[in-house]
Amino acid sequence: PRLGLPVMAAMLNARGHETKVYVPQLESLLPHTLEILRADLVGISTLTPSAPEAYELARWVRRANRLRSREVPIVLGGPHVTFLPDEGLQHADFVVRGEGEHTILELVQALESGGDLSAVLGLSWHDGETVRHNPDRPLEKDLDALPFADLTTIQGYRKLRHLPIAVSRGCPHDCDFCSVVSMFGRAGRRHSAPAVVRHLEEHVLPIGNRIFFVDDNFAAPPRAAKELLSLLKAHRLGRRMRWYTQVTVHAARDEELLSLMADTNCTQVYVGFESIRPETLRGFHKSQTVESIRDCIRAFHKHGIRVHGMFVIGSDHDDAGTAEATVDFARKHGIDTVQFAILTPMPGTRTFDQLQERLLSRDWGLYDGIHAVYEPTGMTAVELQRSVMEAYRRFYSIPRSISAFLRLRMHTGLLRLWARHFARKALRGELQEYLTHGLAGARPLPGPLTTDR
Secondary structure, three states: OOOHHHHHHHHHHHOOOOOOEOOOOOOOOHHHHHHHHHOOOEEEEOOOOOHHHHHHHHHHHHHHHHHOOOOOOEEEEOHHHHHOHHHHOOOOOEEEOOOOHHHHHHHHHHHHHOOOHHHOOOEEEEEOOEEEEOOOOOOOOOHHHOOOOOHHHEOOHHHOOOEEEOOEEOOOOOOOOOOHHHHHOOOOEEOOHHHHHHHHHHHHOOOOOEEEEOOOOOOOOHHHHHHHHHHHHHOOHHHOOEEEEEEOHHHHHOHHHHHHHHHOOEEEEEEEEEOOOHHHHHHOOOOOOHHHHHHHHHHHHHOOOEEEEEEEEOOOOOOOOHHHHHHHHHHHOOOOEEEEEEOOOOOOOHHHHHHHHHEOOOOHHHOOOOOOOEOOOOOOHHHHHHHHHHHHHHHOOHHHHHHHHHOOOHHHHHHHHHHHHHHHHHHHOHHHHHHHHHHOOOOOOOOOOOOOO
């Protein structure tokens, strides 16, 4: 689960409210229908690909409450509506833009007391027939001023197999296709190391021992990451947990950092390699080379840490053979598991601004990295879609899974089998339907789609 709502829940609970968080992928909302409809306020957080579901949920809550003669405020938040608040307001009473912790507190207080909504920074709202966008709220400089996400507010939280924790916000890099900087800034804001260790010991490890640090770049800045890892080592938490996180190739250049990661039982990293084409890396404004990608894989494997390589296929420098070449590269250099994401123009990114006149669909549900939603220049959209489908099939082959088992790399073998099953199921079903009946007949849509603000 994403952590914005559990953080807000912790803050609201501390002020005497009763909050519950629902994650539909974890537990069906159906058994909780009456609880949801009894609420005095409903908040829904959404990324771009989940926006259609979020809007439908908002409409369902509104219709159901009106049948019961209740008017319950509905609030939307998250990256998608942060960049498209006017769209969000077509489905909700309020949109919370950007980091929403203080905004939701002030909104609830204003609704309770009849206060001035125009004073709530980061809020978009309906003022009669007028739509109002209040000024943006500054980013929180001191993350220790905020609580960590309270996972126990999530209904069914004990079903979580991997427990998420965020220790930082923002990223020093600014890739064209990523909205992290637009949402959270480039400055590396982090919780203090003692606060993280205390939270792990008191609130996370009593639930489970598999920890996922969900930070967009856990190792930035390296000094702060090493401070945290040194404290984890001093508290011997590596004996009580195994953990995973996202990093860039730059993390692999720091031997001290790598040693600390291994010593604290980091078992896998998710690395944004993005491309094996130098011209594509330059086009994405990635400060890395193909050689640094090779070095990164070797460095993590040297310390016994598995590598999940994340690639983006479909830039204007790519062609129909890029995905196949990427599979060959990944297999040659021993990447354990991979993700081949189709370049997707998400709102809030420079890629969105550059590609919107070439869009084939404005169905946000397709903006998930596995559907081609625009026409590339070096190949057709159908070729892009087919090449990525074939890349998954080739990488997650049965022989490669058996090879991992024979080398006693059981976890990697199981992951490969699971990924193969997932990919084959998707490629035989909805994706093939999209390729045959949707994408093949699509045409670029007329006119640009611009962000609201």
